Amino acid sequence: MERIIIFDTTLRDGEQAPGFSMNTPEKLEMARQLARLNVDVIEAGFPISSDEDFAAVREVARQVGTLPGAPVICGLSRVGLMDIDRAWEAVKHAQRPRIHTFVATSDIHLKYKLRKSRAEVLAAAVEAVKHARGYCEDVEFSPEDASRSDFDYMCDVLEAVIDAGARTINIPDTVGYAIPREWGERIARIRERVRNSAQAVLSVHCHNDLGQAVANSLVAIQNGARQIECTINGIGERAGNASLEEVVMALKTRTDYFGVDTQVRTEEIFRSSRLLSHITGVHVQPNKAIVGENAFAHEAGIHQDGVLKEKLTYEIMRPQDIGREANKLVMGKHSGRRALAARLKDLGFELDEAELGKAFKRFKDLADKKKDIFDEDLMTIVKDEIAQVPETYALDYLHSISGTGVIPSATVRLRKDQEVFQDSGAGDGPVDAVLNAIDAITGLKGRLQDYQLRAITGGKDAIGEVSVKVDFDGTVVTGKGSSTDVIEASARAYVNALNRLVHPAGGQKLKEVGP
Numbered sequence: 001m002e003r004i005i006i007f008d009t010t011l012r013d014g015e016q017a018p019g020f021s022m023n024t025p026e027k028l029e030m031a032r033q034l035a036r037l038n039v040d041v042i043e044a045g046f047p048i049s050s051d052e053d054f055a056a057v058r059e060v061a062r063q064v065g066t067l068p069g070a071p072v073i074c075g076l077s078r079v080g081l082m083d084i085d086r087a088w089e090a091v092k093h094a095q096r097p098r099i100h101t102f103v104a105t106s107d108i109h110l111k112y113k114l115r116k117s118r119a120e121v122l123a124a125a126v127e128a129v130k131h132a133r134g135y136c137e138d139v140e141f142s143p144e145d146a147s148r149s150d151f152d153y154m155c156d157v158l159e160a161v162i163d164a165g166a167r168t169i170n171i172p173d174t175v176g177y178a179i180p181r182e183w184g185e186r187i188a189r190i191r192e193r194v195r196n197s198a199q200a201v202l203s204v205h206c207h208n209d210l211g212q213a214v215a216n217s218l219v220a221i222q223n224g225a226r227q228i229e230c231t232i233n234g235i236g237e238r239a240g241n242a243s244l245e246e247v248v249m250a251l252k253t254r255t256d257y258f259g260v261d262t263q264v265r266t267e268e269i270f271r272s273s274r275l276l277s278h279i280t281g282v283h284v285q286p287n288k289a290i291v292g293e294n295a296f297a298h299e300a301g302i303h304q305d306g307v308l309k310e311k312l313t314y315e316i317m318r319p320q321d322i323g324r325e326a327n328k329l330v331m332g333k334h335s336g337r338r339a340l341a342a343r344l345k346d347l348g349f350e351l352d353e354a355e356l357g358k359a360f361k362r363f364k365d366l367a368d369k370k371k372d373i374f375d376e377d378l379m380t381i382v383k384d385e386i387a388q389v390p391e392t393y394a395l396d397y398l399h400s401i402s403g404t405g406v407i408p409s410a411t412v413r414l415r416k417d418q419e420v421f422q423d424s425g426a427g428d429g430p431v432d433a434v435l436n437a438i439d440a441i442t443g444l445k446g447r448l449q450d451y452q453l454r455a456i457t458g459g460k461d462a463i464g465e466v467s468v469k470v471d472f473d474g475t476v477v478t479g480k481g482s483s484t485d486v487i488e489a490s491a492r493a494y495v496n497a498l499n500r501l502v503h504p505a506g507g508q509k510l511k512e513v514g515p
Contacts, residue, residue, distance in 0.1 A: 002260045004251060005201065005227035007041040008034050008244060010276065011060070012076055013205075014235040015045070019282055024056040026279045031064040033275050034071065034232075037268040039244075041072040043100065043229075047090040048083045057090035065094025072138065074098040079128035088135040098138040100170075101128045105154045106145035122157050126164045133165035140168035142205065147178040151186070155193045162194070168201045168227060169194075173216060176209025176239060183212075184219035191224045203227035206242045208234060213242035218250055221260060232276045233284050233291065245269045245290040245322065253317055270323035290322060335367070340378075349382050366463070366484070381482075392502045393442070393495050396420060400487050402430040412437040412491065431490045438494055446470040446497070453486060466493040470501075477501045 011030060015022050022030065027044065034042050044060040045053040057075050065073035073094035077083035079101055091097040103114075103125050110116055116124075125141065132139040141161040143154050158169050171187065178186070187204065191197050204220040204227075206213040217228050234243030248264045255261060273291040277283045286293040296319040319325065337360050344351060344359070351359060362381045397413035410433035413422040425436030431451075439445050450469035455462040465482040466489040477500040481492025 001255070002226070004221060004260050004262050005040045005203070006244065006248065006262050006264055007043065007074075007203065007227050007229040008037075008039040008071075008231065009043040009205070009229050009241065010034070010231040010235065010244075011056075012043040012045050013229075013237060013241055014231040014233075017236050017238070017240065020235050020280045022056075022279060024052065024059055027056040028059055028063060030276060030279060031060045033268070033272050035064050035067060036265065037272050038263055038265045039071055040263065041074050041098065041227075043074040043076060044091070046076045048077060048086040054086065054090050057087075058093065061091045061094040061097065065091070065096070070095055072096040072098050074100050074140070077101045077128075077132075079103040079124045081128070081131050084128060084132050084135070088132070092135070096138065097136050098140060099132040099136060100140040100142065101125075101132055102142035102144050102170075102172075103128070104145050105143035105149040105157055107150060108148060109145050118153055122160055125157055126160050129161045129164040129166045137165075137167065139166050140170055140203070141166040142170040142172050144172055145174045146171045147173040147183065147186070148175070151189065151193075155190060158190065158194045159196055162196045162200050166200055168203050169197070170203035170205050170227070170229060171220075171225075172205035172229075173207055173213075174205075176207035176213065178206070178212065178216050179210070180212060180215045180219045183216045184223045187220045187225055188223040201227050203229060205229035207237065208239040208241065211239070213240070214246045214250070217242040217247050218258070221251075221258060232272050233288070235276070235280075235282075243289070245273065249290050249317060249322065252321070266321050267323040290317075296324060335363075344378060344382060351382070390499065390503055392416060392499050395488075395491055395495050397422070398434065398488055398491055400430045400434055402433070408433040410434040410437045410487075412441065414438065414441050414495070430487050434487060434491045435494050438491065438498070442498060444472055444498070444501070446472050446494070449476065451490075453489070456482065464489045466490045468493045468497055470494065470497045472501050475501060 011022065011027050014020060031042055031044060042060065045057040047054040047057045061073045064070060073091050073096065075087035075091040077087040077099060084099060084101060087099050091099065103121055104110065105121065110118065110121060114121065129139055129141055143149060143157055146154060162169060171190065173183065191202065202225050204217055204225045206216040217230065228242065228247055230242040230244040230247050231240065232244050234240040248262050248266060251258050251260055251262060252266060270291055273284065284292055289295060337356060340360055340363055341351065341356055359381055366381065394415045396415040398410065400408070400410040402408040407426055408430045409424060409426045410430065411422065411424045412434060413420055421441045423437050423440040425433050425440055427433035427436050435446065447470065448468060449471050452467045454465055456465050461484055463482050463484055464486040465480065466486065468479050470477055470479065477497045479493045479497030479500060481489045481496055483489040483492060
């Protein structure tokens with residue numbers, strides 16, 4: 001199977017993007033991870049752009065480029081001879097150094113940016129490649145803005161630089177202008193039109209301004225490109241570059257279609273993505289392909305049921321292939337009973353059908369109120385709903401009123417067996433009013449000895465768990481209840497205490513302590 005060369009430019013093009021700059025220690029840390037990822041080429045920076053970038057490229061060449069089996073370490077330069085000298089000084093310490101030189105070939109750039117003729121640019125490109133070849137054999141050349149360049153003129157430049165010694169010719173879609181079909185045709189035509197194209201590796205460097213970077217990279221492979229320039233998490237100028245993880249995993253997952261492979265250690269992909277996010281402080285969006293938080297997450301009940309039966313139903317890759325431990329069943333309002341049962345089993349709860357039914361109803365009610373359901377929420381539901389004592393009383397309805405200048409009042413409805421009882425109460429606060437209403441229904445008067453409230457999870461929509469200790473005429477019982485509404489949680493805790501009281505083994509008799 002043919003191998004595609006993966007040229008990683010995270011430390012150069014990726015680092016140029018606003019908010020992604022890295023200092024020398026950070027570049028070194030990322031370069032070491034790219035070496036573990038086993039990319040073929042690391043473009044470590046643009047040495048002439050600053051003293052800091054020169055130092056960073058030099059240290060990557062010295063410390064990473066000399067490791068056993070190290071990647072090629074590449075430095076970028078314009079066609080100016082001083083640029084090339086500076087690039088060589090930075091990369092020369094690597095076992096396998098590369099100089100990557102470029103110049104724009106589109107008439108737009110020639111007229112407005114370079115202000116040079118086509119002949120002048122062609123001559124400068126040839127001189128630059130020859131100068132670079134005086135330093136090392138591995139020289140790459142890019143005609144910047146290739147997707148908007150006159151095709152015949154660009155091919156003349158490519159022929160000339162290959163004759164001058166370029167061993168990789170990289171075709172950049174610098175502004176993300178290309179559309180896959182036309183880009184594939186352009187790459188195929190370059191191979192046909194450039195007479196000496198077989199003497200160099202054909203490469204592409206695609207930007208994502210129209211969201212086509214990965215698609216253009218893949219269609220280029222189908223049309224003869226054998227090097228792909230890309231970045232971790234797809235970072236780069238403007239909308240970014242082709243995403244390394246997407247290109248690599250597309251080739252790995254669809255080898256049946258592409259018939260090519262890479263030498264990338266895919267199990268290092270997730271770690272590489274997270275390291276870059278940690279270094280730059282910029283995290284990928286949850287729905288990012290391959291490495292996003294939701295890439296292997298399932299919330300819809302139909303999907304969860306399918307994945308639990310056979311992962312292939314909704315997963316075309318294994319999370320372990322990119323270095324993730326497992327997929328994730330996200331518990332939310334779309335989840336089904338089977339997913340809930342599986343998650344509770346993972347947490348140590350094996351429920352019968354009746355218990356699962358009660359827990360599932362409570363879970364669905366909670367999911368309508370909360371965006372994120374955590375394991376702690378599920379554990380609380382089980383502890384509340386699957387109580388250790390029979391549920392003699394069940395909270396059926398609650399309405400409370402309180403506020404400044406208003407006497408707190410509450411209406412409560414309890415269910416006992418098949419009967420429903422309702423009453424109202426007032427108190428010093430909304431919790432007191434609710435408890436008085438419950439006392440009015442049951443005819444039992446409880447005295448609150450202890451009341452504790454804590455948040456189970458973080459966030460404004462966190463579940464509040466209330467623990468109470470109640471003295472019912474000398475019998476002290478405890479109760480717990482939870483809800484995103486602390487008034488409801490208080491009512492549930494009090495009702496739980498009632499159930500412990502009326503159950504034969506529920507209460508604990510107070511002991512009189514003598515002098």
